[in-house]
Amino acid sequence: MKYLDEYRDSAAAERYLREIKRLTTREWTIMEVCGGQTHAIVKYGIDRLLPDKITLLHGPGCPVCVTAVELIDRAVEIASRENVIFCSFGDMLRVPGSDKDLLTVKAEGGDVRMVYSPLDSLKIARENPDKEIVFFGIGFETTAPANAAAVLQAQQKKITNFTLLPALVLIPPAMEAILRDNACRVQGFLAAGHVCTVVGYREYEKLAEKYKIPIVVTGFEPLDILQGICMTIAQLEKGKYEVENQYSRAVSREGNLKAQEIIYEVFEVVNRPWRGLGEILSSGLGLRDKYAVFDAANHFDLVTGTVREDSECISGLVLQGRKKPSECPAFGTRCTPENPMGATMVSSEGACAAYYRYRRKQTL
Amino acid sequence: MCLAVPGKILSIAGADELTCTGRVSFGGIVKEISLALVPEAKVGEFVLVHAGFAINTLDENEADKTFKYLRELEETDEPTGEES
Numbered sequence: 001m002k003y004l005d006e007y008r009d010s011a012a013a014e015r016y017l018r019e020i021k022r023l024t025t026r027e028w029t030i031m032e033v034c035g036g037q038t039h040a041i042v043k044y045g046i047d048r049l050l051p052d053k054i055t056l057l058h059g060p061g062c063p064v065c066v067t068a069v070e071l072i073d074r075a076v077e078i079a080s081r082e083n084v085i086f087c088s089f090g091d092m093l094r095v096p097g098s099d100k101d102l103l104t105v106k107a108e109g110g111d112v113r114m115v116y117s118p119l120d121s122l123k124i125a126r127e128n129p130d131k132e133i134v135f136f137g138i139g140f141e142t143t144a145p146a147n148a149a150a151v152l153q154a155q156q157k158k159i160t161n162f163t164l165l166p167a168l169v170l171i172p173p174a175m176e177a178i179l180r181d182n183a184c185r186v187q188g189f190l191a192a193g194h195v196c197t198v199v200g201y202r203e204y205e206k207l208a209e210k211y212k213i214p215i216v217v218t219g220f221e222p223l224d225i226l227q228g229i230c231m232t233i234a235q236l237e238k239g240k241y242e243v244e245n246q247y248s249r250a251v252s253r254e255g256n257l258k259a260q261e262i263i264y265e266v267f268e269v270v271n272r273p274w275r276g277l278g279e280i281l282s283s284g285l286g287l288r289d290k291y292a293v294f295d296a297a298n299h300f301d302l303v304t305g306t307v308r309e310d311s312e313c314i315s316g317l318v319l320q321g322r323k324k325p326s327e328c329p330a331f332g333t334r335c336t337p338e339n340p341m342g343a344t345m346v347s348s349e350g351a352c353a354a355y356y357r358y359r360r361k362q363t364l
Numbered sequence: 365m366c367l368a369v370p371g372k373i374l375s376i377a378g379a380d381e382l383t384c385t386g387r388v389s390f391g392g393i394v395k396e397i398s399l400a401l402v403p404e405a406k407v408g409e410f411v412l413v414h415a416g417f418a419i420n421t422l423d424e425n426e427a428d429k430t431f432k433y434l435r436e437l438e439e440t441d442e443p444t445g446e447e448s
C-alpha cells in the first residue's frame with residue numbers, strides 16, 4: 001500500500017542501522033512517546049538491532065493506559081444504567097476500574113458497544129431516540145478533533161440524546177512531567193507523529209529549549225522510527241537540542257489549523273489525572289461551558305466511590321519509562337492480556353501487552 | 365490508539381464543511397470518511413485517517429525525504445549524518 005510498504009523495506013532499514021552505529025560513540029537514552037511506536041519497536045525488534053549503547057524507554061503515549069481509574073469508574077457507573085447505550089473504542093472495554101471493567105457491565109446486561117468513530121455513536125443516537133447515548137471520549141490530540149466534530153454535528157443536527165464523557169489528554173504536559181522528575185533518564189524524545197499531525201510542533205520548541213533536549217517528530221513505520229533515532233543520535237552526539245521533523249509527509253510546524261479551530265471551539269484546557277502519573281496541570285480537554293449540555297458528567301448524577309487500583313501493578317513506572325514490563329513480578333503470570341491487572345497489559349499499544357505478545361518466550 | 369492509516373480519496377460528497385464526507389480507499393477497501401478537518405482535500409489526494417476522520421492530507425514531495433537521505437548516504441562513502 002502506498003505510504004506504508006516502502007517504509008518497511010529491510011535493505012533501507014539496514015542502511016539506517018549502519019548509519020546509527022557509525023554515529024553512536026556514547027551511551028544514550030531515548031524515549032519514544034507514543035504507544036504505536038512502542039508496538040512497532042517491539043514487533044520489529046528495533047530496540048534489539050540498535051547498538052548496545054542506545055537504550056529506548058517506552059513513554060506514556062497510550063490513551064487507554066493513562067485514563068485514570070476514576071474516569072473508568074464513572075464510565076462503568078453510566079454504562080450500568082438502564083436506558084443508556086455506552087459507546088467506546090474497543091481497547092477501553094477491558095481496562096480494569098476499581099470494581100470492574102466495561103466488558104463485565106456488558107456481560108451483566110448493560111448495553112455497551114464498541115465503535116470505530118465518535119460519529120458511529122451519533123448514528124446510534126439517531127436510531128435510538130428513546131435511549132441516552134454516551135461516548136467515552138478518550139484519546140490524545142490526534143483524537144480530539146473527532147470528538148469535537150461529533151459534538152458540533154450533534155448540535156447542528158439537534159441530536160439531544162447524545163453526550164460525551166470527556167477523557168482527552170494532551171501530550172506536551174506529560175512529557176514535561178517526565179522531564180521534571182529527578183529520576184528522569186531521558187536524553188532525547190521521539191515525539192508522537194500523529195499528535196503533531198493535528199497540533200504541529202511549535203509547543204515542543206519551548207520544551208527542547210527549556211530542558212536542552214532534542215525532540216524529533218517521528219512516524220510509525222520501521223523506517224520512520226530508525227530515521228527518527230538516527231536524527232536524535234546525530235543531535236545528541238553534537239550536543240544539539242532542536243526540534244526536527246522526520247514525519248514531514250504528515251506533519252507541518254503549524255499542524256492542521258482547521259482541526260485545532262474545531263478542538264478549541266468545543267474544548268478548553270483543564271487539569272487531568274493520569275493513571276500512573278497523577279494529576280498533571282493543564283493536561284486535558286474538557287467541554288466549554290457553552291457545550292456543557294453534551295457533558296455526560298453533568299448529565300448524569302454520578303456517585304463517586306472509592307478509587308482502588310491493583311497494588312502489585314507497576315504500570316505507572318512502566319509509563320514513565322522507569323521500569324520495563326518484564327521487571328514486573330506479575331508479568332506473564334498473574335497478569336496476562338486475558339486477565340490484565342493494569343491498562344498497559346490491555347491495550348495493544350501498552351508496553352506490557354507488546355512485550356507479552358512479542359517477547360514472552362525470551363523474557364519468561 | 366493514535367493509529368492513523370493513509371488512504372486515497374475516490375469521491376467527495378456534501379457541501380457543508382462539517383458534514384462533508386469522502387469515499388476513501390485503503391488499498392482497495394473503501395470506507396466513508398469525514399472530511400470536516402481537511403476542507404481543502406481533493407479527489408485523488410491521500411489523507412491520513414483516524415477514528416473516522418481524515419486528520420490531514422499527505423505531502424507527496426515530503427514523503428520522499430526518508431529515501432532521499434538514504435540515497436545521499438549511499439552516494440558518499442563518508443556520510444555526514446547531517447539533516448534528512
Ligand code: SF4
Pocket residue numbers: 312313314315318325328329330331332335336340341342343344345352
Ligand atoms: S505486567 Fe501487568 S501488573 Fe505488571 S505492570 Fe504490566 S499491567 Fe501492571
